[in-house]
Amino acid sequence: MVEIRKPIAVRDAIKRVMDKANALPIIEIALEDSFGYILAEPIIAMHDVPSFNNSPYDGFAIRSEDSIGASGDNRIHFRVIDHIGAGQVSKHALGKYEAVRIMTGAPIPEGADAVVMLEQAVESENTFTIRKPFKQLENISLQGEDSKKGEMLIPSGTFIHPGTIALLATFGYAKVKVRKKPIVGILCTGTELLKVEDEIEPGKIRNSNGPMIEAQLKRRGIESRYYGILSDDLESCFQLVKKVLVETDCVITTGGVSVGDFDHLPEIYRRLQADVLFNKVAMRPGSVTTAAFADDKLLFGLSGNPSACFTGYELFVKPAIENMMLNNCPFTPHTKAKLTEDFLKPNPFTRFVRSVYRFEGNEAIITPAGFNKSNAVSSIARGNALIVLPGGTRNFVAGDIVDVLLLGNENGVSSWMS
Numbered sequence: 001m002v003e004i005r006k007p008i009a010v011r012d013a014i015k016r017v018m019d020k021a022n023a024l025p026i027i028e029i030a031l032e033d034s035f036g037y038i039l040a041e042p043i044i045a046m047h048d049v050p051s052f053n054n055s056p057y058d059g060f061a062i063r064s065e066d067s068i069g070a071s072g073d074n075r076i077h078f079r080v081i082d083h084i085g086a087g088q089v090s091k092h093a094l095g096k097y098e099a100v101r102i103m104t105g106a107p108i109p110e111g112a113d114a115v116v117m118l119e120q121a122v123e124s125e126n127t128f129t130i131r132k133p134f135k136q137l138e139n140i141s142l143q144g145e146d147s148k149k150g151e152m153l154i155p156s157g158t159f160i161h162p163g164t165i166a167l168l169a170t171f172g173y174a175k176v177k178v179r180k181k182p183i184v185g186i187l188c189t190g191t192e193l194l195k196v197e198d199e200i201e202p203g204k205i206r207n208s209n210g211p212m213i214e215a216q217l218k219r220r221g222i223e224s225r226y227y228g229i230l231s232d233d234l235e236s237c238f239q240l241v242k243k244v245l246v247e248t249d250c251v252i253t254t255g256g257v258s259v260g261d262f263d264h265l266p267e268i269y270r271r272l273q274a275d276v277l278f279n280k281v282a283m284r285p286g287s288v289t290t291a292a293f294a295d296d297k298l299l300f301g302l303s304g305n306p307s308a309c310f311t312g313y314e315l316f317v318k319p320a321i322e323n324m325m326l327n328n329c330p331f332t333p334h335t336k337a338k339l340t341e342d343f344l345k346p347n348p349f350t351r352f353v354r355s356v357y358r359f360e361g362n363e364a365i366i367t368p369a370g371f372n373k374s375n376a377v378s379s380i381a382r383g384n385a386l387i388v389l390p391g392g393t394r395n396f397v398a399g400d401i402v403d404v405l406l407l408g409n410e411n412g413v414s415s416w417m418s
């Protein structure tokens, strides 16, 4: 008798994996290796930024009071008593009508409270004149105008991007506390599967899921261990899944999760005494996507069908991995966009349509990326987004506004802004 599975809502399935995604330990890594990790400590300003009043321009530091009354008819003369660049500190304190030639980033000398840009001065030998008055603190970058000492600038749980790295460097974080990234084991089941370099044989296909999942992880900077292809033999599949579970933080299998005679994953979860979190989700593609929990680790049984496999990763594996690193923002960015063509199929389950998202004029628009069944592979290659059509709906037409999940942003566009 075939097992009748009870589908659960996508939202509930996501919640179940999120609840089981255990936080990985905190590690300390070198700043230059920290890109893409999740901060495990807040960034607190160790000092003011800027840490001293400095010049935002190449020019002359003056006392603003000396400039009162300056005009085109009444140019005021200053005498240059010192010359500093960024990194140097003037030893002079300014007296009346004295100035220090100062370059961008250099500390404002004692007594000075304004900076005249080089372009605002008419220079000769050791003097210059100005033709306008300067206000107190005019053209000065003030100590602490960016950040004040002790301020919490970035919370723990934030993705470290190049800007975060700049801030960490500013405060001398040569080492950064982050959450360890999971090591993810991948294995692909299917007697029909050939390696990429193999010649096609009758009844066989090349394994596209393995390289795809590896790349989905790599897109997020996650290291995977690829355990290769396994034919649909229960005992050897069980032994390998057991081994991968020991050697990695999270296991992804592809194929063999449905109700077919050679779909062994359900029996493998039984033998592992795993807690099956769900084995049917009210979604298309990927309705057979399975998640289980054993030895405090998540096992994802992604469907063998390429589009279903891809979607299962994006919906469940991706946020679970972020949760293991305690990312405050674990979910894929979503937006709304205007459909450019009719989509008339009924959606008994929530449907995820691989699509191309782009901006045209002032509008976000979205176009299905072609052949869209769960065995499709070409539309995964063309798409950069997923349209989300709720279950129980039908007949979406061109012009309708739909929900969209945005996948990755490394794709460029063909022209600069118009």
Ligand SMILES: Nc1nc2c(c(=O)[nH]1)N[C@H]1C(S)=C(S)[C@@H](COP(=O)(O)OP(=O)(O)OC[C@H]3O[C@@H](n4cnc5c(N)ncnc54)[C@H](O)[C@@H]3O)O[C@H]1N2
Residues within 6 Å of the ligand: 188, 189, 190, 192, 193, 205, 206, 207, 208, 209, 210, 254, 255, 256, 257, 258, 259, 260, 263, 286, 287, 288, 302, 303, 304, 305, 306, 308, 374, 375
């Ligand atoms: N009687 C039923 N049959 C099926 C059901 C069902 O509910 N009742 N569900 C269907 C759905 S939905 C899907 S999706 C598939 C899921 O199948 P499995 O996850 O068990 O995967 P396999 O049977 O191993 O393979 C399915 C399909 O995908 C191809 N495949 C597998 N691995 C790869 C790979 N690494 N790279 C590329 N393509 C792969 C495989 O050759 C099959 O064509 O089950 C339906 N059936």
Ligand code: MOO
Residues within 6 Å of the ligand: 283, 284, 285, 286, 287, 288, 289, 303, 305, 307, 308, 374
């Ligand atoms: O898991 Mo299946 O992809 O719903 O067609």
Ligand SMILES: [Mg+2]
Residues within 6 Å of the ligand: 255, 256, 257, 258, 259, 260, 262, 263, 304
């Ligand atoms: Mg199957």
